[in-house]
Amino acid sequence: MPSVRILSRLFEPAEDQLLTSWLFLKLLAVIYFAAFASLVFQIDGLAGTNGILPYNEKLAAEFSHSGYLAWWRNPTLFWFNAGDAALQGAAITGCLISVMLLLGRRPLLALILLFILYLSLTHAGQIFLNFQWDTLLLESGFVAILIAGGPNHLAIFLFHWLLFRLRFLSGISKLLSHDPSWSSLTALNTYFETQPLPHAGAWYAHQLPEWMLQSATGVVLFAEIIVPFFIFLPRRFRLFAAAITILIQLLIIATSNHNWINLLTILLCLFLLDDRIVAKVVPTRLIPKTLAGRKENSGLTKKLFGAAAAILIMAASLSWMYEMTTGRQTAQPLRKVAMSVRNFGLANVYHVFPTMQVERQELQIEGSYDGVEWRSYDFRYKPGALHKRPEFIAPYQPRLDWMIWFVPSQRTEQLYWMDRFLRRLQENAPQVTALLANNPFAERPPRYFRVPAFRYHFTTKEQRAQTGNWWRREFLGEFPYVPPRRP
Secondary structure, three states: OHHHHHHHHHOOEOHHHHHHHHHHHHHHHHHHHHHHHHHHOOHHHHHOOOOOOOHHHHHHHHHHHHOOHHHHHOOOHHHOOOOHHHHHHHHHHHHHHHHHHHOOOOHHHHHHHHHHHHHHHHHHHHHHHOOHHHHHHHHHHHHHHHHOOOOEHHHHHHHHHHHHHHHHHHHHHHHHOOOHHHHOOOHHHHHHHHOOOOOHHHHHHHOOOHHHHHHHHHHHHHHHHOHHHHHHOOHHHHHHHHHHHHHHHHHHHHHOOOOOHHHHHHHHHHHHOOHHHHHHHOOHHHOOHHHOOOOOOOOHHHHHHHHHHHHHHHHHHHHHHHHHHHOOOOOHHHHHHHHHHHHOOOOOOOOOOOOOOOOEEEEOEEEEOOOOOOEEEOOOOOOOOOOOOOOOOOOOOOHHHHHHOOHHHOOHHHHHHHHHHHHHHHOOOHHHHOOOOOOOOOOOOOOEEEOEEEEEEEOOHHHHHHHOOOEEEEEEEEOOOOOOOOO
């Protein structure tokens, strides 16, 4: 029967993807290392005992409410210990195991441990690690477990399905949001100056003529809505999809600080290629001789694990896609399964920039001993001083600088963590002040706080030539007594 033959083929070795899979695991190790390394000096300030959102408090509250069911809803190693040393230790251990994977030592064990550690840290980080690049890394790392002994067609399909969802859902969400910036092709008119952490490349892109920015917006929509379907077509179409997707990602890197999501997207495009193409790029001396003639390890355990993983990922991801595109909920039993799968960082819905901000609000935090003389806390990377050149920092992600960008929306969850952040500054918590560029009250904490809000714009070429500034700004008032940023 044709259906039986198709299912049987899924478990056959993907012999044209051996080199591709080997290279993918090497580069995935590098991205894992960047992700863990960026948390080593941040996680205790974000989620440690004296951090902004202490994870031990959240775990205690969840266990008090749900008992041991909370362990399933919040799968993390930190149920045993959520102290600063445990959090930092997990990040450091992740760095070491990433090197182990890079060197090709016990890849299956390394991939399993990396997934468990990053899943634990993602839950620990709460709102600070609740981003699509975190879940994309988790899902990529999980599917990578299936190619540790060599790829089969099922694993390659799951990578294709992941890349399709990432690209197509990011595109279709822009239309479903009914955001006029996307429908009128004006999204890039403001994107470069309103994105969370622009670098100098964004300033130059912002100076491009409007017709070029609108044309580029149309290309983005084409690349995200139409091109993803080419992933499932014959080779020439897959190569076209890879070329367009990689080009878009390189342009984003040239104009944005989006940590490692663009690098990981490029990496997923490897599976649209094959060993014939990859062999032309990778120097022969770097390719291990043992790779030639290697066969995929197709033991029964691996087949059963792969089949179970594929069924859960497909069922859950299709469920979430249905809800996203129709606005209707799936049947409750299926929804419960989908929620459980999502708790483990799998089958996520991706929607990169479904709405476009048309205004940049920046918050400045100031403290004072007497209410007369005020000193400013400076952030490391977010826009502040008008003359400061926006830095290129990818793949590093400063979580606090990134999150402060969301606060002007004045949504409840943003105001909550912002209030906790200010309380930690009032206590002069060293783990939190270490996340900033400076602490002007190192000797003792201030008595008063205020948060001036400003509207920021990139300078024009003429303004920058005259002043040397990258930014210009206007005072809006004291936060939160200013209009919320929308969207």
